[in-house]
Amino acid sequence: MLKCENISKIYNDKSWFSKKESIKVLENISFHLKQGRSMGFAGRNGAGKSTLMRIILGLEKAEEGSVIFMGKNIHSLKYNELKNIYKDMQVVFQNPQSSMNPQFTVYDVIKEPIENYYNYKKDEIKDIVLNLLSAVKLSEDKLYKNIMHLSGGEQQRVAIARALSVRPKLLILDEALSSLDMIIQAEIIKLLEELKEKYNLSYLVISHDIRIILKLCDDIIFLENGIIKDRFFIEQGINNPSDSFKNMMIV
Amino acid sequence: MNKKLISINKLSAGTKNHQILHDISFDINECEIVCLLGQSGSGKTMTALSILNMLPVNVMQTSGTILYDDKPFNENMRGSFISMIMQSPASCFDSVFTIGAQFKDILISNNKEYSIERVCSMIEKVELKNPHDILNSYPFQLSGGMLQRVMIAIALSLDSKVIIADEPTSDLDIAGQKEIIDLILKLKNENKSILMITHNLAVAKSCADKIAVMEQGRIVDFFNKTELFAEKRHRYTKELISANNWLYENKWDIDLGENNAEM
Numbered sequence: 001m002l003k004c005e006n007i008s009k010i011y012n013d014k015s016w017f018s019k020k021e022s023i024k025v026l027e028n029i030s031f032h033l034k035q036g037r038s039m040g041f042a043g044r045n046g047a048g049k050s051t052l053m054r055i056i057l058g059l060e061k062a063e064e065g066s067v068i069f070m071g072k073n074i075h076s077l078k079y080n081e082l083k084n085i086y087k088d089m090q091v092v093f094q095n096p097q098s099s100m101n102p103q104f105t106v107y108d109v110i111k112e113p114i115e116n117y118y119n120y121k122k123d124e125i126k127d128i129v130l131n132l133l134s135a136v137k138l139s140e141d142k143l144y145k146n147i148m149h150l151s152g153g154e155q156q157r158v159a160i161a162r163a164l165s166v167r168p169k170l171l172i173l174d175e176a177l178s179s180l181d182m183i184i185q186a187e188i189i190k191l192l193e194e195l196k197e198k199y200n201l202s203y204l205v206i207s208h209d210i211r212i213i214l215k216l217c218d219d220i221i222f223l224e225n226g227i228i229k230d231r232f233f234i235e236q237g238i239n240n241p242s243d244s245f246k247n248m249m250i251v
Numbered sequence: 252m253n254k255k256l257i258s259i260n261k262l263s264a265g266t267k268n269h270q271i272l273h274d275i276s277f278d279i280n281e282c283e284i285v286c287l288l289g290q291s292g293s294g295k296t297m298t299a300l301s302i303l304n305m306l307p308v309n310v311m312q313t314s315g316t317i318l319y320d321d322k323p324f325n326e327n328m329r330g331s332f333i334s335m336i337m338q339s340p341a342s343c344f345d346s347v348f349t350i351g352a353q354f355k356d357i358l359i360s361n362n363k364e365y366s367i368e369r370v371c372s373m374i375e376k377v378e379l380k381n382p383h384d385i386l387n388s389y390p391f392q393l394s395g396g397m398l399q400r401v402m403i404a405i406a407l408s409l410d411s412k413v414i415i416a417d418e419p420t421s422d423l424d425i426a427g428q429k430e431i432i433d434l435i436l437k438l439k440n441e442n443k444s445i446l447m448i449t450h451n452l453a454v455a456k457s458c459a460d461k462i463a464v465m466e467q468g469r470i471v472d473f474f475n476k477t478e479l480f481a482e483k484r485h486r487y488t489k490e491l492i493s494a495n496n497w498l499y500e501n502k503w504d505i506d507l508g509e510n511n512a513e514m
Contacts, residue, residue, distance in 0.1 A: 045394070045424045152291060181290050181450040186494040208424035214501035234503055247426055249507055 001202060002033040002056070002170060007065035009051055009226075025051050026226045029065070033219070035169075038196070038203040040213030042248060043223035049206045052223070053174050056204070057091060058082055069170075087117055090163035094175040096155035097148070105144050106133070106158050113166050132161040135198070136191060153184035157191070164199065172204045177212055189215050210248045222248070253280035255321075256413055256444050257302060257333075262315035264301055271297050271310065273469045279413060284435070284445045286455040288491070289465035295448045296338070298465070299415050302446070303335060320412075330361040334406045335415040339422055340398035344390035350401055351386030357405055373404045377434060396427040403434060407441075414438065415446045420454055432458050452495045464488050 009026040026048045033039045041049045054060040056067055058074040067074040070088060077085065093099040100109050110129045114120060120128070130140060136157040147155060156176065163171055173192075177185050189212065195201060196216075205216050213220055222230035222245045230245050232238050241249075255278050262275040272294050279285050287295045300306050302317060304324050319328055337343045344353060351370070358365045367386075374382035377400040390398060399419055406414050416435065420428040435445060435458055449455055455462050456476065464472040464487060472485035480492070499507050 044426060182452060182498065183290065183490060183494045186497050189498075210425070211498045211501070211507060214503050214505060214507070215498070237503060238505060249505070250425075250429070 001035045001070060002204075003031075003068040004056065005030050005066050005068070007052070007055060007062045007067070009048075009055060009060070009062050024226060026055075026062070029223075029228060031219075031221060031228075031231075033170075033202065033204070036200070036202060037218040038205065038216055039219040039221065040205040040207065040217035041221050041223060042207065042210055042213050042245075044208060044244075044248075047223040048226040049208075049223055050174060053091075053172060053204070053206055057089070057172065058085070087166050088168050089170045089172065090166065090168040091172040091174060092156070092159045092163050092176040094179060096152065096159045099159060100147050100155070100162075102146075102148050104147050106138070106147060106150070107143050109147055109158055110162050110165050113162060117166050128165065129161075132165055135164070135195065136161045137187075153180050153188065156180060156184075156188060160188075160191070160195075164195065167199065168201070170202045170204060172206070174206045175208070178207065178209060185212070192216060208248075253282060255279070256281055256319070257446075258318045259298075259302070260316050260318070262298070262301060262312065262317060264297060264306060264310055264312045266309050266311075270313070271468050272301070275315070275470055277463050277470065277473055279444050279446055281412075281444055282439060282442055283460045284439055284447055284458055286447045286449060286459035286462045287465055288449060288452065288455045288462055290450060293465040294468040295450075295465055296417055297468075299335065299417055299446065299448055302415065303329060303333065305329075330357075330409050330411060332411055333413045333415065334409050334411040336399070336402045336406055336417065336419055338417045340402050341390065341395060341422075343402065344398065346390050349387055349389055350393070354386065354401075354405060354408075358408060361409055363409060370404075370408065373408045374401070376407065377401070377404045378430070379404075395422045396430065399423065399431060400434070403431075403438070407438070412442075413444045413446065415448070417448045418450070419447070420449065420451065428454065452491050464491070 007026055007029040008024065011023045011025055013021040013023070029052060031039070041052065043049050051060065055062045058077070061075055069085060072085065074085060107129055110132055111125050114125055114128060133140060133143065138154060138157050142150065142154070147158065150158065177188055180188065192203065193216070196203065203216050205213050207213055218234045220232040221228055224244055229242050257279040259278070260276050262272055263270065264272040275298055277285065287298060289295050297306070297310070301312055306312065317324065319332060344350070354370055355365055370386065371382035374385055379385055379397060379400050385393070385401065393401070419435070420431050423431065432454060435447065438445060447459065456479065459476050461473065461475055462479070463470050464485060466487045472488045474484070
């Protein structure tokens, strides 16, 4: 479904006074995510996880390499074609507050992508939104509440519902659970497991918390300083992990 | 028995029409780490702010007393007797001054002796290398973990008896969290008492002596760490424990962490 080949990313320091420096943040990243599987990117802060996600989403261009999603090379697409890609690939960000319009109600937030992609009538849209709300286990009376009046966990559920509203095949979770507390984390992981079955989703989970990745993913890629240090598949379990990966496992 | 450094008795606080804290009572003894554990919005930070007498303008303490070494509060206690490590270090420093200037400022305004050597030794104590480089850098040039350490160094150099740490680990990745916890345990060996605020049971478990569990502005459970799994624990504590244990289970059949084994 998603295939990345030899991705390298270099950031050039363009400051006026100091000498030009270039930092290689990603080097030769290749992987292949098959339909129906989920993949996790683990790594410490600054390992390049989020840059990789932005490249996969097409928000940033890589210096080298290609991202092929459902047979299309993301970096050679025009805006209109990219819009169609996002119908199949959606993302949930770390901070739900800053990724939603603070003036919107829950209903507005969830219906916006549906209106963008499909031609439904008003009452059909409402039915879809209500279905999504019950899928993420939010009660109906939250529908017309302002998004800022919800708690962090509830906001994150709304963000997941919004991402699911266009019926994507791949959902990218960029540290989507890290800012929540434990009980809510556990609830949302359970929810994600259910949704995976229900909508036949694949996840791409980016996290520094190995527990979340082990819960949701079948493949794990461990990044350190922009290179792939370890690669694990659930069928083989965790074989000879590097020392830095072992450190991550001590939670 | 250890001396009581801070004793909070039936503290309540709230705004005009909404009560935030209900009857909070607990003590912090000498050389002891007390953990306030609870969800966001349960009133942990409010409790810490009322100990410092720094509640936001519209929140008032409505009843209860807080005694500091058996004395009531006075302004001089901030800094000398009690100091605080704030939640997100990135927003606590002023980004137009160097770390060194701010360090100096805090020490001098609290009437502590200031010398470069002393400051450097403090920074080395929190396991940061090249103290001079750090003093000359601006806050945005340092990582979250480094700023958190500088913060601890400042609290240390004020030489106060009680340190309140508000979510010191929440911005960091897991390896960084562990390093900060080790540092906090080291502080305890230097005769500091610490009130640690966290929402993470694993963090509380790895460093606290006593744990106070808060839910909706009340302390629902208060116990020694060793009694964490006792039968008489409150419903909410049990929920936390089971959520925590559930997070450690996985389909890869991997046993995670030493902490889990210690439980």
